[in-house]
Amino acid sequence: MAKHQFQTEVGQLLHLMTHSLYSNKEIFIRELVSNASDAIDKLNYLKLTDENIKAALPGDWAGQINISFDEADKSLTISDNGIGMNEEDLIASIGTIAKSGTKSFIDNLTGDAKKDSNLIGQFGVGFYSVFMVANKVDVISKKAGEEQAYKWSSDGTGEFDLAPCTKESNGTVIYIKLKDEEAEEFASKYRIQNIVGKYSNHIAYPIYLNYSEEVTEELSEEDKKAGKEAKKTVEKRHEKINEATALWTQPKAKLKKEEYNDFYKSISHDSQDPMLTIHTKAEGVNEYTTLFYIPKTAPMDMYRADYQPGVKLYVKRVFITDDEKELLPTYLRFVRGIIDSEDLPLNVSREILQENRILANIKQSSVKKILSEIKKLSKDEEKYAEFIAQYIRPLKEGVYQDFTNKEAILDLLRYKSTKTEDGKMTSLAAYKEGANSEQKAIYYIIGENEKVLRNSPLLEAYKKNDIEVLILDDKEIDEIITPNIGAYKEWEFKDITACEAPKVEQSEDEKKEVEEKFKSIVEKIKDKLGESVTDVRVTNRLSDSPSCVVKDVGDAQMAQMMQMMRAMGQTMPESAPILEINPEHEIVKKLNACPDESTIEDVSWILLDQAKLSEGMDITDAVAFAQRLSRITNKAL
Numbered sequence: 001m002a003k004h005q006f007q008t009e010v011g012q013l014l015h016l017m018t019h020s021l022y023s024n025k026e027i028f029i030r031e032l033v034s035n036a037s038d039a040i041d042k043l044n045y046l047k048l049t050d051e052n053i054k055a056a057l058p059g060d061w062a063g064q065i066n067i068s069f070d071e072a073d074k075s076l077t078i079s080d081n082g083i084g085m086n087e088e089d090l091i092a093s094i095g096t097i098a099k100s101g102t103k104s105f106i107d108n109l110t111g112d113a114k115k116d117s118n119l120i121g122q123f124g125v126g127f128y129s130v131f132m133v134a135n136k137v138d139v140i141s142k143k144a145g146e147e148q149a150y151k152w153s154s155d156g157t158g159e160f161d162l163a164p165c166t167k168e169s170n171g172t173v174i175y176i177k178l179k180d181e182e183a184e185e186f187a188s189k190y191r192i193q194n195i196v197g198k199y200s201n202h203i204a205y206p207i208y209l210n211y212s213e214e215v216t217e218e219l220s221e222e223d224k225k226a227g228k229e230a231k232k233t234v235e236k237r238h239e240k241i242n243e244a245t246a247l248w249t250q251p252k253a254k255l256k257k258e259e260y261n262d263f264y265k266s267i268s269h270d271s272q273d274p275m276l277t278i279h280t281k282a283e284g285v286n287e288y289t290t291l292f293y294i295p296k297t298a299p300m301d302m303y304r305a306d307y308q309p310g311v312k313l314y315v316k317r318v319f320i321t322d323d324e325k326e327l328l329p330t331y332l333r334f335v336r337g338i339i340d341s342e343d344l345p346l347n348v349s350r351e352i353l354q355e356n357r358i359l360a361n362i363k364q365s366s367v368k369k370i371l372s373e374i375k376k377l378s379k380d381e382e383k384y385a386e387f388i389a390q391y392i393r394p395l396k397e398g399v400y401q402d403f404t405n406k407e408a409i410l411d412l413l414r415y416k417s418t419k420t421e422d423g424k425m426t427s428l429a430a431y432k433e434g435a436n437s438e439q440k441a442i443y444y445i446i447g448e449n450e451k452v453l454r455n456s457p458l459l460e461a462y463k464k465n466d467i468e469v470l471i472l473d474d475k476e477i478d479e480i481i482t483p484n485i486g487a488y489k490e491w492e493f494k495d496i497t498a499c500e501a502p503k504v505e506q507s508e509d510e511k512k513e514v515e516e517k518f519k520s521i522v523e524k525i526k527d528k529l530g531e532s533v534t535d536v537r538v539t540n541r542l543s544d545s546p547s548c549v550v551k552d553v554g555d556a557q558m559a560q561m562m563q564m565m566r567a568m569g570q571t572m573p574e575s576a577p578i579l580e581i582n583p584e585h586e587i588v589k590k591l592n593a594c595p596d597e598s599t600i601e602d603v604s605w606i607l608l609d610q611a612k613l614s615e616g617m618d619i620t621d622a623v624a625f626a627q628r629l630s631r632i633t634n635k636a637l
């Protein structure tokens with residue numbers, strides 16, 4: 001018998017399973033039954049696509065799962081007649097090699113046992129959950145089409161044994177020796193029935209419960225009078241304990257909300273009810289059923305490049321794949337559920353799926369359906385706020401990924417703005433509706449910090465003109481996506497740091513006059529600040545602040561490209577801003593009349609640095625800034 005060491009991360013995980021994660025232990029049954037069902041799914045598919053496998057199976061092979069328990073032995077056994085595992089599979093799947101999700105699972109643990117147990121399923125570390133209740137586990141497995149069976153055993157500490165063994169037919173038997181304190185709870189008919197009913201009722205294969213029961217003979221009245229003793233016999237039971245129907249094939253009207261929710265939990269490993277359930281049967285050119293769910297909380301791997309897709313593809317109830325990222329567009333990667341097509345050939349290869357016309361049509365209609373259901377949800381402001389809190393980012397990605405549905409997605413987006421407060425958000429439709437008759441564009445400002453953005457001097461002119469400005473504080477994504485939106489219902493999106501200020505009551509002549517009056521000080525400031533600014537000019541966009549910085553309009557495209565390069569990890573220098581000064585402000589007026597060159601120099605730098613600080617930008621030389629401030633303060637006192 002060969003001893004193998006678990007990889008460090010698996011070891012860590014097992015330690016957590018045995019020592020820390022105590023709440024919701026019952027989910028180990030859900031996880032093992034779900035693995036058994038997946039194993040049967042896989043064999044079902046191979047039977048259709050691989051002649052050798054078909055020949056190796058008995059003609060009447062049909063997938064089934066068996067659970068048995070033995071109170072005296074304090075054990076539970078879960079077995080399936082699915083694909084099975086050979087030696088390599090056992091090592092790779094439940095042995096030395098931790099899957100990509102394991103490390104992030106450990107990193108994501110919060111220490112809160114309840115929350116942490118919910119993470120178990122999400123990270124594909126389901127099998128190990130058995131060690132929450134087991135002292136020792138044996139996995140006896142034989143892969144379909146192969147001769148040799150193997151036995152894997154572990155007590156959940158640092159190592160496991162692996163050795164050849166005998167097993168008649170393909171599939172996997174998991175023997176669980178329960179910890180003493182768990183035996184009473186889980187080696188129990190009612191408890192198992194209850195857990196399977198709760199999580200695995202609509203697994204597409206029958207689950208049988210096998211157990212022995214002592215039966216006392218029913219005596220007739222006569223026998224009782226005659227003092228006959230009732231005989232006791234032990235009878236073996238083999239009872240189906242789940243519905244074993246694919247839930248999505250049932251008519252909508254027949255299904256209750258709880259049934260939908262339970263099914264969701266069984267396919268998603270989530271312990272919460274879903275936020276939204278969308279069940280559609282399409283008949284016509286293409287015949288198919290889809291059952292989609294939107295989780296209440298975004299899946300943990302939503303922002304990982306190697307996220308696990310949440311939609312499974314079936315053809316006429318036969319599972320085809322759960323690893324196809326193209327079934328829905330990437331921006332809808334948080335959706336869970338199934339697509340079951342009547343028209344695809346059963347032996348469709350996974351390779352040709354991507355170019356398949358039928359599937360492309362199903363995908364297109366599914367996206368439309370999901371977006372329209374989200375739109376319906378948006379009518380309920382409170383519920384929709386929860387949706388937005390979880391999914392605004394992927395939705396924003398949709399704006400540039402999905403050109404066909406761009407308008408529909410834009411309608412679903414929500415933004416903070418200068419006219420919303422207390423975390424409330426506005427839609428683009430509401431923004432347009434609330435605008436005055438002169439306005440023809442959607443104004444926005446982007447940054448990292450909401451508070452800084454709300455206090456930006458650049459907003460002063462917009463406030464004065466009662467123009468709403470969208471506050472985009474998710475810079476990483478907003479800076480890439482928003483400039484690419486173009487327009488919403490003919491209203492162009494405009495970045496207020498790079499566009500002309502809104503109209504103020506000032507004629508061209510007045511403007512020229514002001515420029516003339518401040519010409520020489522503008523030149524002087526330009527001279528003092530050198531390459532730290534692209535330009536210096538007087539502005540009419542400010543009222544309370546002496547100065548502000550804006551981007552060079554012509555440079556907007558360049559700035560966006562630089563931002564994309566930065567998002568890809570390149571270091572890119574920020575281009576110098578334009579400094580605008582407020583001719584109505586006392587500081588600027590006094591500076592214009594100031595004869596002292598050194599004061600002009602200090603104030604010029606302070607005007608630039610404080611404008612940068614107000615926009616949340618870094619200043620190049622904080623020490624020099626402090627020194628200048630001291631000098632000016634000293635003069636003022």
Ligand SMILES: Nc1ncnc2c1ncn2[C@@H]1O[C@H](COP(=O)(O)OP(=O)(O)OP(=O)(O)O)[C@@H](O)[C@H]1O
Nearest residue numbers: 035036039084085093121123124125126127128172
């Ligand atoms: N009964 C089984 N028959 C065949 N293979 C199995 C069985 N149980 C587990 N496996 C294999 O072990 C792997 C690991 O199982 P585990 O439950 O830890 O994660 P998973 O099932 O891949 O992920 P998730 O729990 O998210 O579905 C499975 O992917 C599968 O390859």
